[in-house]
Amino acid sequence: MLATFLFQRSIPPIYHHSEPLAFLPSGPMVEVTTAPLGPISPEIIWLAAIQYYGEEKISGGKFEFLTQVFDVLTRIDPLFDHAYQFGSIVIADEGRSPEQAIRILKRGLVKNPSSWIPPFYIGFVFYIHLRDFAKAGKYFELATRRSGAPEYVYRLAAFAYKKVRLRKGSILIWSKIYQNTDNQTLKEAALRNIRCLILEEYLEYLNKGLQRFEREKGRKPEHISELIPEYIDSIPTEPFGGAFKYDSSRDSFISTTYLQIEKIIAYLNNKLHVFKQKFGYYPERLDELVAKGVIDFIPPHPLGRIYNYRFGRVIR
Amino acid sequence: MKLVELRNITKTYRIIFGKKVEALRGITLVVGKGEAVALVGPNGAGKTTAIKIILGLLNPDCGKISIFGQDPNSDIRKRIGYLPENPTFYRFLTGRENLLFLTRMVDPDIPIKRIDEMLRLVGLYGAKDRPVRGYSRGMVQRLGIAQAIIHNPDLLILDEPLSGLDPIGRKEIRSILLNMKKEGKTIFFSTHILPDVTPLADRVIVINKGRIVSDLPVAKIGDIEDHLIQILR
């Protein structure tokens, strides 16, 4: 992955709108047209998928072809479990299209009937992205009936059916993904998601302590230290290296990382406005801001995520 | 006994766009055992075509062929020695390897000694271990003769056997062929080099524009050059 990134950096990016995967045939005919490449075709598409993913990630693209490239890949090589796994996670997460991820996985369910991976990741998308616990439970359970399903799939099935708090199940899934993959990109994604979930967990804990304080004392705290140790044990370390602060105007705990994200988004939206005034249209993708000299660089996302840029605005 | 017999052979080459070349227009000829027959005629007369048909390399449009009373595509080919017009060999093999390969196809147990003997006879012994791609035109012709006679065939069919050779080479090869004739071998050869005809041939068949125009014993032809000029005029 690192090599891809370095390689990407060494060549000047093409800013005028070009579709790197426009050559890719689509639809069912792809199985036929790639056949002459024999065993090499799935490898080419797999490398193309990774390359595309890396490219879009760096340039802050919209991952328009992500679904298509994984669709093609799993059509050519319907037994390729890693493609289902990696594909569904990035399509649902960074590609923000959980429904598409499920569509691809459902084909795997049929064409790769002995693998627990497709049903498990359908459950995963329902659980984490679509928050449909009943369906998630159904697919987790389906995964347990296929050979080789690890023990945590059973636990997750139980979680989903019992509607155990989402966060706990999610952390479990992500940590299992983290442990069981050699794919560095996937490891990073898992780690990022685990950190986000832990951050949420901490915020919830802090805010619960705060609410109890206000209920019992009938006033807002002057300083955080008033809460320790009766209402909260200690201020936890913020997983992204920021800090937790008490914001009296909002009357709740917030993470400085979140504040920073809000600041960056406001900054970017402001610059997008400048861009629009200057050129009369909104850029196709965020890196056009840099290309056209409106800003020097795009500040990295504090959570290591991709900015959600749609229709001329960055949203959270 | 008739060793070669062609009856009413015609052959038309089809070239592109439906154009046709009538190379043979009804040829009938017979070569008897022990005879030496020369086939003469100008360029493009049809000599090579007739010879290829005798050997079954070309299929005639119509007519009948028999060699030793049999079909040319049968086992009697063991008893034939053939020298094509401008013979070619495997360029990447040496003269000796080529000869060995070709001879083994007729006689799998041929002793190497015999190969070397033959190479010495045609004057190629010194060049036997060089790849054929480095041979001169005359050397290739000598190798061609060697492969035609090495298996001691009863019938020799030679397309311009003496072309490409130097005067001494010509004499050498001619004497080899005369020896074979003395041994009672049958020789059918084409040429348009007239001085080659009389020392070797018993009979001369003249072919022109795909037709046989004369077929006479050498004794009945006085000066062959005059004969030819008279016929072809």
Added chain:
Amino acid sequence: MREVILNSYREAIRDRVLLVVLAFGVAMIFSSLIIGPLTLGEEIRLAKDIGLGSILFFGLLIILFIGNRVLYRELNEKTCYLILTRPITRFQFIAGKAIGLFLTILVTSLILGIIFISYISLLTGSLQITAFLAVIGVIFQLTMLVGIVILAATFLNPFLGSLFTIFVYIFGQMIPRAILLAKFYKHLAIARILSIFHYIFPDLTYLDFRELLIYNNPIPLERILFGFSYAICYSLVMVLVAGLIFERKDL
């Protein structure tokens, strides 16, 4: 006939093109060392696919470069005159050429195959027995293409013969999948037309044991044996047809 086989084998094996192709084949097998780190943890899979693919493609290249020429040279440079006037039938001659070319392919594929199997065995730390079967499958695929190229050489020049062979290869790979697709989408008429072509073009998928190599999915013995016998019969029929065409040919 033995002489013809040996000779066409010797001619092909001494061809410099062969060395170049082999060198590229070996380079491609090892190319997964360089691309491997880009595959996000799928190095072994990549090594297997690329390796198997290189044996197939470089075999195909040898067939296209050398296979097309073994007959053409013989006819064009007229060396066949001296051979075909000896006690050998034209059919034996064609068969000899085909077997010589097959031996060339066999030797080069085995060289590449042994390098490939040792390489992935080293990568995985265990002897990859499944790779043997996959390589043998590829050799049978190439055998069918040898039949095709010999057939093409009897009536086409090397350039057109190469095109013809590539065309047959591509369709041979595409038609089986196209039939499945047509059936799946209930285009039965198309499926029926394709099935007719299916009889003519070689079905290379019968000899495709990639699933075993990559996913360790066992392949039933009947399928393997059927694939082998199919490939042998198909190649024999191609050589037979080539022989029939060649019998009637003016040289």
